[in-house]
Amino acid sequence: MLTVHHLETSRSQRILWLLEELGLPYELEIYKRNKTTRLAPPELKKVHPLGKSPVITDDGEVIAESGAIIEYIVEKYGGLGTGELAHLQPSPGTPEARQCRFWMHYAEGSLMNWLVMKLVFVTIPTQPMPFLVRPIARTLCGKVQAQLIDPNLQAAAEFIEDHLSRHRWFLGPELSMADFQMSFPVEALLARSADSASHPHLNDYCERMRARPAYQRAEGKGGPTLMAK
Numbered sequence: 018m019l020t021v022h023h024l025e026t027s028r029s030q031r032i033l034w035l036l037e038e039l040g041l042p043y044e045l046e047i048y049k050r051n052k053t054t055r056l057a058p059p060e061l062k063k064v065h066p067l068g069k070s071p072v073i074t075d076d077g078e079v080i081a082e083s084g085a086i087i088e089y090i091v092e093k094y095g096g097l098g099t100g101e102l103a104h105l106q107p108s109p110g111t112p113e114a115r116q117c118r119f120w121m122h123y124a125e126g127s128l129m130n131w132l133v134m135k136l137v138f139v140t141i142p143t144q145p146m147p148f149l150v151r152p153i154a155r156t157l158c159g160k161v162q163a164q165l166i167d168p169n170l171q172a173a174a175e176f177i178e179d180h181l182s183r184h185r186w187f188l189g190p191e192l193s194m195a196d197f198q199m200s201f202p203v204e205a206l207l208a209r210s211a212d213s214a215s216h217p218h219l220n221d222y223c224e225r226m227r228a229r230p231a232y233q234r235a236e237g238k239g240g241p242t243l244m245a246k
Contacts (some may be wrong), residue, residue, distance in 0.1 A: 020046060023071065024069075035090055048070065064079065074153050084125060109146070112158055124202050128202045142154045142158055196226070200242075205243060208243055
């Protein structure tokens with residue numbers, strides 16, 4: 018049976034959502050973050066040398082990286098999908114397939130880089146440090162966010178907002194692999210954006226996603242998608 022090695026409040030939540038949508042039986046191994054560092058526990062390295070999540074094991078194979086896992090599941094088990102889940106992977110060579118490939122790469126190749134940087138630079142000033150250093154750290158981190166990180170996140174939000182103003186899901190009227198890959202970045206973008214309310218289509222998309230019973234089952238089993246502020 019397929020096993021998901023799931024780190025709490027992590028990108029592996031989107032793997033659980035996909036499996037719940039497909040109704041595919043799976044085993045769930047949950048790993049807790051270090052309470053101080055918020056890093057993954059060393060036990061994950063016993064599953065994969067990088068010690069990261071998500072990781073799945075299936076039929077003797079160990080597969081890491083969200084995009085690779087989603088593609089594997091859809092290629093092997095996508096036939097279980099019906100209705101709006103019947104076309105999770107667009108036909109090769111079509112405009113939809115190229116658009117899907119873009120979002121699959123954009124999620125991790127571009128968007129998540131800025132979201133991780135945002136989290137890091139928000140967190141740095143809250144870490145233990147000499148009293149006199151804290152104002153300097155706060156000022157430097159604030160400048161990096163204002164001059165570099167926030168403008169890029171704003172540009173990303175406007176880009177995705179425009180796209181979703183013309184598409185119910187990322188490829189159109191039906192769910193695709195792209196939606197599962199983009200689900201975590203969308204939630205993180207709205208959570209870490211100061212003006213998230215000014216992007217109604219992004220918010221509508223997120224609400225539509227979170228309203229799905231399969232998404233709710235995934236969070237019920239794996240826990241919240243994002244860390245509490």
